[in-house]
Amino acid sequence: MSVPFLDLSAMHAACGEELQATFARVLSKGHFVLGEEVEAFEHEFAAYCGASRCIGVGNGLDAIHLILRAMKIGPGDEVIVPAHTFIATWLAVTQSGATPVPVEPQPGGYNIDPQQIEAAITPRTRAIIAVHLYGEPADMDALRSIADQHGLRLIEDAAQAHGARYKGRRTGGLGDAAAFSFYPTKNLGALGDGGAVTTNDPAIAEGIRLLRNYGSRVKYQHDIAGYNTRLDEVHAALLRVKLHRLDEFNSSRRLVARQYLDGLSDIAGLQLPHPAPHTEPVWHLFVIRTAQREQLAKALTERGIATMVHYPVPCHEQGAYRGGNFPPLQATSALSKEILSLPMWPGLDPAPVIAAIREILR
Numbered sequence: 001m002s003v004p005f006l007d008l009s010a011m012h013a014a015c016g017e018e019l020q021a022t023f024a025r026v027l028s029k030g031h032f033v034l035g036e037e038v039e040a041f042e043h044e045f046a047a048y049c050g051a052s053r054c055i056g057v058g059n060g061l062d063a064i065h066l067i068l069r070a071m072k073i074g075p076g077d078e079v080i081v082p083a084h085t086f087i088a089t090w091l092a093v094t095q096s097g098a099t100p101v102p103v104e105p106q107p108g109g110y111n112i113d114p115q116q117i118e119a120a121i122t123p124r125t126r127a128i129i130a131v132h133l134y135g136e137p138a139d140m141d142a143l144r145s146i147a148d149q150h151g152l153r154l155i156e157d158a159a160q161a162h163g164a165r166y167k168g169r170r171t172g173g174l175g176d177a178a179a180f181s182f183y184p185t186k187n188l189g190a191l192g193d194g195g196a197v198t199t200n201d202p203a204i205a206e207g208i209r210l211l212r213n214y215g216s217r218v219k220y221q222h223d224i225a226g227y228n229t230r231l232d233e234v235h236a237a238l239l240r241v242k243l244h245r246l247d248e249f250n251s252s253r254r255l256v257a258r259q260y261l262d263g264l265s266d267i268a269g270l271q272l273p274h275p276a277p278h279t280e281p282v283w284h285l286f287v288i289r290t291a292q293r294e295q296l297a298k299a300l301t302e303r304g305i306a307t308m309v310h311y312p313v314p315c316h317e318q319g320a321y322r323g324g325n326f327p328p329l330q331a332t333s334a335l336s337k338e339i340l341s342l343p344m345w346p347g348l349d350p351a352p353v354i355a356a357i358r359e360i361l362r
């Protein structure tokens with residue numbers, strides 16, 4: 001009995017024929033960059049998120065970077081980021097020329113702690129990036145109130161949270177702009193790289209449309225020094241198929257999470273995720289915390305059950321940020337040694353994983 005960490009085959013079996021037919025349609029149309037599939041996906045995804053606009057881009061990292069550019073955030077500016085996140089959140093800030101200023105997660109949780117943000121704000125601070133880590137929405141009302149008080153932009157990194165809700169509203173429509181990734185393992189994944197920005201701000205949307213396509217509105221006329229980072233027609237078309245099933249896939253993840261929570265709740269020394277009651281997470285990852293992380297992971301591997309760590313080395317301890325002038329980030333460093341991601345995908349039967357953990361930690 002072996003359980004992989006992630007298995008997309010059930011999901012792709014459910015819509016495989018439709019994906020094949022869609023690929024054939026794009027191939028026969030013969031138009032591959034910035035055409036009607038991207039436009040249709042942009043409309044459909046904006047509507048899904050409850051935002052007025054969506055702009056397809058090349059990947060999630062570029063989505064965050066282009067948002068910062070469109071907001072004219074750059075050298076000399078500071079951007080508040082979660083200390084505990086995937087490094088793309090930080091790298092996007094670094095690419096813009098601004099400085100990432102990390103803030104630790106909420107005690108007992110994984111998302112940025114609004115209560116620790118004000119101490120990190122300086123006259124140079126321009127924005128807060130909220131990451132909905134592991135698929136659980138960050139505390140957006142608290143973040144909005146801090147952002148408004150200090151005249152800051154509020155950006156969502158929603159790369160792990162397609163479809164998640166905060167007080168009934170979907171991620172992607174909760175901040176001034178939101179970045180999504182369609183990397184294949186995300187809740188909504190392309191069959192390659194892809195990304196998008198959603199926003200209700202027409203100026204940001206227009207800025208990103210320019211930036212993603214060589215700064216060009218009219219072919220061979222370049223108003224600004226832009227980039228080449230576009231969502232391909234083929235990926236947009238395939239994403240339209242999967243978007244129709246996203247809620248179905250997310251409810252399947254929710255069922256898996258429910259089973260994990262019920263099956264593991266009585267084990268001492270195991271900290272389970274406990275999302276805020278006003279949120280509806282989409283369980284991109286199911287992350288537990290235990291001081292015996294190494295032993296547990298090893299024993300699970302021996303039983304054929306794959307696990308991962310998201311993330312084993314915090315951003316501020318990475319070579320990329322060596323020499324950075326960061327405050328002590330003890331909570332984040334401690335987390336990275338105790339967290340463990342269990343197998344999670346739509347259609348997974350978590351019973352063998354639960355049984356194995358119970359046996360190991362008995």
Ligand SMILES: *Cc1c(COP(=O)(O)O)cnc(C)c1O
Nearest residue numbers: 059060061086088089159181183
């Ligand atoms: C995946 C991810 C990104 C980056 O997306 P890519 O498409 O891989 O560039 C950014 N932020 C978070 C939190 C992610 O999980």
